[in-house]
Amino acid sequence: MKRLKxxxxxxxxxxxxxxxxxxxDAKKEHDNEDGHHSDMESGEGHDEAGMDSNEMMDNGQKxxxxxxxxxxxxxxxxxxxxxxxxxxxxAGGMMVSDFNDFDTASFSSDEQQELKDIIExxxxxxxxxxxxxIDHQREHFDVLxxxxxxxxxxxxxxxKLYQDFCPxxxxxxxxxxxxxxxxxxxxxxxxxxxxxxxxxxEIN
Amino acid sequence: MKIVKIILLVLLVGLVGIQFFPTSRxxxxxxxxxxxxxxxxxxxxIENTIMNSCYDCHSNNTEYPWYNKVQPIAWFLEDHVEQGxxxxxxxxxxxxxSRRKNSKLKSIISQIQDGEMPLTSYTIIHGDAKLSEEQKKxxxxxxxxxxxxx
Numbered sequence: 080m081k082r083l084k085x086x087x088x089x090x091x092x093x094x095x096x097x098x099x100x101x102x103x104d105a106k107k108e109h110d111n112e113d114g115h116h117s118d119m120e121s122g123e124g125h126d127e128a129g130m131d132s133n134e135m136m137d138n139g140q141k142x143x144x145x146x147x148x149x150x151x152x153x154x155x156x157x158x159x160x161x162x163x164x165x166x167x168x169x170a171g172g173m174m175v176s177d178f179n180d181f182d183t184a185s186f187s188s189d190e191q192q193e194l195k196d197i198i199e200x201x202x203x204x205x206x207x208x209x210x211x212x213i214d215h216q217r218e219h220f221d222v223l224x225x226x227x228x229x230x231x232x233x234x235x236x237x238x239k240l241y242q243d244f245c246p247x248x249x250x251x252x253x254x255x256x257x258x259x260x261x262x263x264x265x266x267x268x269x270x271x272x273x274x275x276x277x278x279x280x281e282i283n
Numbered sequence: 284m285k286i287v288k289i290i291l292l293v294l295l296v297g298l299v300g301i302q303f304f305p306t307s308r309x310x311x312x313x314x315x316x317x318x319x320x321x322x323x324x325x326x327x328x329i330e331n332t333i334m335n336s337c338y339d340c341h342s343n344n345t346e347y348p349w350y351n352k353v354q355p356i357a358w359f360l361e362d363h364v365e366q367g368x369x370x371x372x373x374x375x376x377x378x379x380x381s382r383r384k385n386s387k388l389k390s391i392i393s394q395i396q397d398g399e400m401p402l403t404s405y406t407i408i409h410g411d412a413k414l415s416e417e418q419k420k421x422x423x424x425x426x427x428x429x430x431x432x433x
Contacts, residue, residue: 196380203386218393222386 145234148177152227153259155208159220159266160273164213171208171216174223178202190233197233201226217267221254228255231282239283245276255279301354309364311343317377318342329425333373336401336412340367342374348408381433388430392423 158166248254
């Protein structure tokens with residue numbers, strides 16, 4: 080009788096283990112499919128989504144979309160200026176969803192291709208900013224800033240922006256960033272070298 | 284005492300049980316046209332270094348160690364490879380836009396420079412995948428050149 084109980088118990092728990100692991104397996108496959116899907120079709124998917132909402136789109140929405148992106152970018156920049164890793168991560172996360180939602184349908188096909196390339200790259204940097212220590216956040220912010228400058232060159236923006244340049248960052252290769260204020264506040268060094276840099280260009 | 288025995292038995296049964304769940308393997312016989320080595324003229328020495336130290340996780344073909352046949356290690360490795368490929372897949376190099384190539388090269392250079400790649404958890408077992416100072420220099424200078432020529 081005792082043995083029966085024990086073996087029943089073992090069987091039950093083994094069953095639970097198997098079920099649990101097979102769940103994991105199923106989830107894995109699902110993940111794989113998802114990964115595959117987004118890898119293969121991210122481009123097409125975007126275009127298609129764009130087509131659908133084409134009629135509903137107007138220029139006002141288009142600019143407001145890039146302006147949301149700019150606003151979150153500026154939040155990210157300010158967080159890095161303040162040496163605040165967590166706030167930077169949060170703003171990075173906001174940018175990821177902005178990029179996901181970005182609708183390129185109202186642009187010419189050349190611009191769409193360019194925007195697709197920019198967004199694909201920029202989104203990856205924003206994702207890394209979301210989950211990295213501050214040094215890495217800054218490395219990714221460097222390239223993300225370039226992407227944003229190129230993106231705004233296509234989309235335009237309502238905001239008055241300053242394109243700044245710090246010649247020292249990245250082993251003196253230098254790095255750009257965008258700011259809404261004329262005064263230099265360096266996001267690459269924060270408190271260490273707050274005023275390093277100069278305005279390269281005014282946008283708007 | 285009895286309870287310990289039961290727990291051990293259950294663990295044993297569970298461990299044996301999970302062995303019956305195979306993982307999808309990251310293996311492929313063909314080298315795609317878009318492969319890093321195919322589209323770039325990579326010097327043989329650097330090619331060997333990159334293949335040996337990077338391709339297990341950053342391509343569609345992993346040379347699996349024997350212990351990958353054992354669960355749950357296989358799951359752990361599978362996760363690892365999946366993640367690695369998502370970040371960078373050398374087999375799909377030509378499919379990346381120049382903008383993305385530039386980003387990838389920048390990350391490759393800085394991660395090797397900082398000793399973050401190859402991962403320590405990988406080189407602990409694959410001692411030969413660890414990059415010597417000379418190998419690091421070679422790979423970095425090659426990647427830097429590639430980045431300039433983009």
